[in-house]
Amino acid sequence: MKERLIRLTVNGRTHEATVEARKTLADFLREDLGLTGTHLGCEHGVCGACTIIVDGAAVRSCLLFAAQMHGHEILTVESLADGDRLNPLQEAFWEHHGLQCGFCTPGFLMTLTCFLRENPHPTEAEVRVAIAGNLCRCTGYKNIVTAACAAARKIAAAPTT
């Protein structure tokens, strides 16, 4: 088939769409759903800017086809904030200047969202390994690491729901 009808959940909302088989998931999110928070840098799996979460795992959305996502659950960077209220990880990036131009930021945030869920009390070295698959060309990584560690502390200190 050249096209496939898919039904998937993105940020808690169910969508149904007919997609061309060769359309990447990243393009589908940006062009068909208007979720332009997911950025595309290299489009061959090296830069990490397009990282999103599929069924709980951080993956490159430029290396998946939308046609493969029938029945799957997707989270993009748009799922993090509650309206204008940033979540603790986003807040930590803000407070510690973890971004400059912001292009790579959505990928970092989604990578770290997944990572901090699996490893809520990481060492700085573990954070560095976790973000090794995301490239930032502005800040260097120091502030991003600082922000990630601060976010981990903030999340740990928050009252559990």
Added chain:
Amino acid sequence: MKPPRFDYLAPASLDEALAALAEHGDAAKVLAGGQSLVPLLNFRLVRPAYLVDLNDIPGLAYIRQENGHVAIGALTRQRALETSALIRERVPLLADAMPQIGHAQIRNRGTIGGSLAHADPAAELPAVVAALDGELVVRNASGGRVLRPDEFFVAYLTTALDPTELLVEVRLPLVPPRTGTAFLEVSRRHGDFALVGVAASVTLDDAGVCTRCAIALIGVGPAPVVARAAAQRLVGSKPTMEVLQDVGQLAAADLSPDGDLHASSQYRRHVAGVLTRRALARALERIR
């Protein structure tokens, strides 16, 4: 849109997938994790008429202990291998190699079968399978066969797989007693393909004499190189630093790697010798 046009097939069973491959032959490409194939599609370096996606097929992803080996379904994600207690316990060489493959986001999607069938000469998994002399279970619509690594890996990005065949399972032997293993590599950055990598396994008897040794190298030839003569040098000896030095030199002497932009032939050969020695030393430390 970056990839070329293709017909997308999402078979719901293995038989359906094999039938599609039988019908379309080399006009079809198999899509597993897509971490190598989709970049090639995005660059339009490959233009298959059909893409046969395995991801909807149930029962192709598993890790289970059977008679004397661990059987791994071809669609098993690399991340699942990395976090498996069974793999850590029974096939520690594989566990050791996993974190060195790409990044977590790649391993979340990449599969063991995809990496082996892609057969990049610098990829980690082929070295693990070669060093352990594992078995590769291959199927097509009319039957199946079981290949050894030296039969399976043919050349750069080339395996013995016929276009109608599918790699469905990998069998890796359980680590024997008094055995240590290690995987080491040198790459330009963490997560990059290895310039050179070494998978090593050493078994000692109660007197501390080596009874079995296996060494496989990547990045130094068109397919994983099993350094048999070098490994044989260790067997029957007590592994002193001098002996390990010898083994490393023997392993390097047999290689004639291609040089490229990132590393000359001479450099790769040198690193292969040093890494072989270090991998053996690390493996020996791990013997309980």
